[in-house]
Amino acid sequence: MADGNLVTVASKKLRALQEMLLTDVVFLFGENDELRIPAFKFELMVCSEYFANLFNSPVTLKYDGKFRLENIEPHIFAMVVEFTHLSGQLVSNVDSLETCLKLACAAEEFMIDDLAALCSVLLEAKFLSVDNVWAVLSEHCLDQGIASPCLQLLRSETRECLRHRSFLDASEEAIKLFLTLEQMDIxxxxxxxxxxxxxxxxxxxxxxxxxxxxxxxxxxxxxxxxxxxxxxxxxxxxxxxxxxxxxxxxxxxxxxxxxxxxxxxxxxxxRTEVIKIVGEKTLNLIRTSQILDPKEIYLEMGDASCLPFDFFVYDSDVHDAFTLILQPKISIKILGIEIVNELDFEGVAFGCGESFTRKAQQFEKMEVSVSNSFQFKGLRVHQEVKQDATSATKCGNCTFVKLSTLVPAGAIFAFKAKFKGSTFLRKLRFYDETLNRINEEATLKAFSRVTNGASSMFHDDETYTCENRKLAEETYCIFKSIRFADKDYE
Structure with a gap:
């Protein structure tokens, strides 16, 4: 589901950059400054402390809006400008490991945390493998945005990584960092x-x-x-x-x-052994960089220039339940769903912190159902999901809800969640374009349909099928990722 207004705004801003409409700074590349990349100072300064310091420096004020960058390739810097000017969205395709690593290094150098987080997701989901993880970690062990997904792979695929011939060529710094892991697949x-x-x-x-x-x-x-x-x-x-x-x-x-x-x-x-399910995969729905910390959002509330705010007031008497619908092409087992937590502004304001005021049962109801209106019209199985310490685990800004739901090929899986009372929620939207960018192609091929948004209230009618449930076109979502197994799930 794409937001047409956002696409229009993004395309207009991209065209303004390309045509240098109202831009006030130009970055020069090449021996004769033959390549120029225009930008807006304001956008760069808001997103990056590096550029804020650069543009406010008494020395650089003399440069008349023209700067030369020596240690970055033009196409990589163009992606940096694109990301900062489109509010954390990246239209250009990061199509290789080399490009992703260069972009991650640029994010580190220019101090753009959201871009670094996006690169981490791309590395983990698309580019890192047993074949290259040691080489990548050896070269970038000091860059947290790159080292973190490397360590995640080493944690989950320890045996294969230790047996790979590239292990013997790993740097000593990479080895030392690897040995700090508490969990390993050994x-x-x-x-x-x-x-x-x-x-x-x-x-x-x-x-x-x-x-x-x-x-x-x-x-x-x-x-x-x-x-x-x-x-x-x-x-x-x-x-x-x-x-x-x-x-x-x-x-x-x-x-x-x-x-x-x-x-x-x-x-x-x-060390704690990593327990894995053969064929386990994760389908990411929302970029981690989009999920702002409650304190970060709270501190912007008093600044009128930040309107509209990055949150909205959810009222259970007015708003619909949030619904995630999946239709797999092959039989899979849903192992769990990661849900973005409500915003605990009271905890932030009065110092008790989110973990102190967070109620264990933040949902009025959670329900999972599987139906297939094609081969088995009218057949629907459903179950209410419990909310206890063993089924729902809070971690940071999200809660992981454990499931063990078998979904046949072609069937429709639906998960519904409705918050209790009134609360604050982040403004997060689900886009098909994002889905394609932050997931491996093999993961996406497992599904013919993925819908993430809000729908009508819960229905108790057994004949009511998920296929007939329509999601609102203009809505926010709370589901961040789905963990599933596509083979050997017994």
Missing amino acids: SSESELLEACLQYASSKDSSRDVFRRCFLRDLRILVLDTAHLAKVAHFLTPEEKISIVNHTSPLLKMIGETLQLSPSLCPISEG
Whole structure:
């Protein structure tokens, strides 16, 4: 569902940029300044502290609105300008890993957090793989927007990444960052140790490399005797004595434990194993960068120039329920839905914070249904979703609602949620264009229909099918992503 007014405004602003209508700054590229990219100072300054400082500097005021940029390619900077001038939307296609990395670096340099967040989503959803993750992390381990999706992949695909030949070429900085992960897809720390030993043995000075890269973060205290013996070669006599004294059963019997050597990892618990479902995927509906923090929105309320605000008042007596409708091309299992939380302005204003005032049951009702009016006209199964600590988990600005719903190919899955009473909600819109940009093509191919918005109230009529439910054309949405499995879901 696209908003025609927004598309019109975006196209007008893009045309104004291209034709230099009312633009007040030009960025020059090339040896003879043959390429020029115009922009509006105001848009850049609002979105970027870098440009705010640049344009307000006494030195740059002498440049008469013309600036040369040396360390960025013109087409990448054109995307930066496009993103800032279209309120966080990107019309240009980020079509490769190289382009995405360059854009992420530009976002970091120009201090544009929303653009960095978008690049992180694109990296995780479209470009990062077991084949390239070590190379990307090695080159960009200091860039959080790039390192974060790399670590997410390493967390969920640990075994495959450690077995890949590129692991041995990873930088020491990348290895150290990887070892800070609390969760990994491994059976034990011993499995991780074997990979560490292989990495160290591939280097000229294996002992020095092992001590630099692994000793401080490898959880030696959870290793069995056989694997601990493999580590002994890399330890100093003092470190060996430290381990013996720290793990001595006699000292534990009398209630004493000697401090472990500071060069060793003191954690005595194994890493949490990542539990995965084969074929598990995530369909993203809303960009993370669109979900502003409640405090950020609250602080703009007093500024008339920020109107209209990024929120609206939701009244359960007036507004419809929010509905997510999916029609898969293949049989899938819906594992859960991520819902954007209501805005807790009271918690922000009075200092108690969102987590303190958030009610565990923020919804009046949640319902899931599956129907198929084509082959089985009139058949509909539905169930009310419980709201308890095990089924709904709050994380940051969103709540993840766990499901286990089998949806046959061609059937229609609908999830409805209605907030209790009156509350503040973010103004978030769902666009097909965004759906195509922030998801892998393979994920999108699983669905023939995705609709995200608001619909009529709940119906108890068993013969009422999801196919007949119409969503309002002008509405906001609260569903951020869907987690599902497309194979081996039993």
